[in-house]
Amino acid sequence: MPNRPATRSLRLVLLVAGLTQLAACASGGKAAKLPSASVNALYTQLDQASQGYETALQQTRAGDAQAAQKTLDGALDQLKEASAHCGATPGCDPQRFFSVFDHLLRLKDGSFIGDETPGEGEDKGEATTAVPGPGQAGAAGSLPEAQRAVTLLRGHQLSELIAMNGPVKAALEMWLTQWRGNLMDAYVNYQYLRQEMWPQYQQEGLPEALLFGILAKESGGKVHAVSRSGAAGPLQFMYATGLRFGLSDQDGFDTRFDPGESARANAEYMDEQLKVFNDNLELTLAAYNGGEGRMRRLVGDNTTVSFYDPRIYGQVSQETRDYVPSVLAAAWLFLHPDSYNLRFPKVDGLTSSMTLKRAASISELTVCLGSANDMPDGWFRTLRNLNPRLDPQQEQPIGSQLQVPKMLKQVYAARCTDGPWPILASDLHNAVVPVLPDPPPAVAAADPVVRYTVRRGDTLASIVRKHGGCSGENEVARLNNLKFNHVKVGQVLRLPSCR
Known part of the structure; x- marks a missing residue:
């Protein structure tokens, strides 16, 4: 393991590189079908910068921090130069710069660089990887910190399973703009719930970033959240699904609202559905949101199908189409906040x-x-x-x-x-709010008219006399649009009420 100051320095350089590339993405034009020699030269610089970063990682793992820093500085210079010229070079494709940026982040997840908890600095020291045992839930120091960014999901790094496609990019923008306040609230809430929830996930071998992504999208870390459909708790379990995973009423308390129990049930659910869908994380998340029965019917025996395949994507609800990339984007930001100009607050969650x-x-x-x-x-x-x-x-x-x-x-x-x-x-x-007596029940307003069906032998005059003489013949005639005060047998007349 290299010394921490060198590691910290490498991380800061990566941040500068990432921000430089993002700026290039915003200024580029459309790619030409046949890149010119100058465009190809820029692309060559990008490739060399990416290779330089990989070399720097190898040198870091070997313990040669000085050589790694020199290699990374050279790669950074290449990257900055290429980024500066892309916007002014006709035919230069900014998407190539984003691809390099994405590639470097995935390399970072497989390295020893960037393994601290978001928002934490060097002063935390080394952390043990032991899961708290019974009676140790309050010991935050026993929670694993190191290398949680590279926690495997069934043998795959989490970053390998998050495709940086259009829906995920759009969700990243939402979390960084309109949902930014929700993301920050979810992060703060999670830090105080972490020692109850994260060990449940670790016991199932699931990444913490995934837990945060689900929590952020489902409830924002509000333990008592209840949806319009009846889903409840920080991870929003429906009642029947909660029962299946041991969430029930205990002495009048619905354990779906218990953060530790909810995280346990969620981890067990994810473990079960990952097996069903052959470790396809996107399909598993879609099942969590839209129902596993429906997803199994849509997927059938082809568990290798992409969630974004029109046969799947076009058949799920708009809510599920938004849910899956939103969870993955929140998880990605949990791992890489600095690379997206995002700073989570420092929270002492003990x-x-x-x-x-x-x-x-x-x-x-x-x-x-x-x-x-x-x-x-x-x-x-x-x-x-x-x-x-x-x-x-x-x-x-x-x-x-x-x-x-x-x-x-x-x-x-x-x-x-x-x-x-x-x-x-x-x-x-204990302020006393005046309590007013319930108002008396409203009396239904009397119908201003009565209805009378004309019988044989009736005339308008006889009908008016028979009903109390509350109005004259001309008034009744106008009320019923009668011509010459003539009535017909079976005709229904409206008469002013005498009440």
């Missing part, structure tokens, strides 16, 4: 059990904690996620145990056990 020194509900705790530790949106969502079995409005007695971010324990002791903030929180929480 949690701990805390004993209440004063009776309080989650809502009251949220008020007295305020925006402590630079949490502008407050701590309501995090506290709810970490304590899914509690009603957030129900006051918990002194001595109750709550799961909280460990860093909040000192804040709680300083702000929420005594002083003005818990008094304010209690006062707001």
Whole structure:
């Protein structure tokens, strides 16, 4: 393993290279059918830059960081020069630059470069790869950090299974623009749920990036999310599917809302369906969203078929067509945030059990904690996620145990056990809202007219007299468009009501 400073330096150089190539993509024109000599020269520089990066990786693995840095600097110079000239060279195809960019990211996933958790720096130190055992769920240090980017999915690196096609690129743009806030919220929420959810995935040998991608798309990390169709929990299980994987009611609590149990069930589901679909990740995700029965009928015996094959893609719902690339794009960004000019916030997700020194509900705790530790949106969502079995409005007695971010324990002791903030929180929480009595049932408005069927011997005058004389003959004639006040047997007349 090379020294960490050298590794860090290589990673930063890769970031510059990636951003340079993306800028070239935005400025290029259409490719010519027969590239000129100058265009071919640019493409040759791209190929040499890519080969130089591969050589640098080999030197890094061999422990020669100095040689690797020199090789990578040369490759970077070639890449920058080619990128700068592509936009001004007729016939230069910017897609070739994107292909090199994509290629380098996939090389990165197979290297020892870029193996830190997004948002974490060098000061975290080396991490063990052991899965927390029983009673160790609170030990964030036992969670695997190193090389999670290269976690295999049935013998394949995850990046090999994510095709950088049109739908995935479009989803990347959505996550980086309109959905960016949702992506950031999902990342923050996940960091506090990670020690419960990630070990379940690791036990099934599944990549963490995939778990994050599903979580981001399904609920954004909101443990109590419920869809219009009845799917519930952070990973949105339907009730029947949840039962099949051990999610049920326990003492009145639906365990679909339990993040650890939900992650376990999801990992088991993915494991089952990957076997069914011959490790085809896209078909497996489509089954998770659109139903495995439907996907099995569409795919039949040909499990090698692409999800984007018109025979499949054209038969699934628009929701599923959007769902699959959206999950894969979120997973890709989880692995490569810097390469897409994305910076996830640094989150200390370590949690701990805390004993209440004063009776309080989650809502009251949220008020007295305020925006402590630079949490502008407050701590309501995090506290709810970490304590899914509690009603957030129900006051918990002194001595109750709550799961909280460990860093909040000192804040709680300083702000929420005594002083003005818990008094304010209690006062707001216990405010009495006037309850008005239910209004009396509305009385149906009387029909302004009555209807009368003309019988033999009736005349308009006799009909008016018979019904109380509430109106004159001319009024009834106008109401029924009668000519010469003439009525016919069987005719239905509208008469003004006397009520």
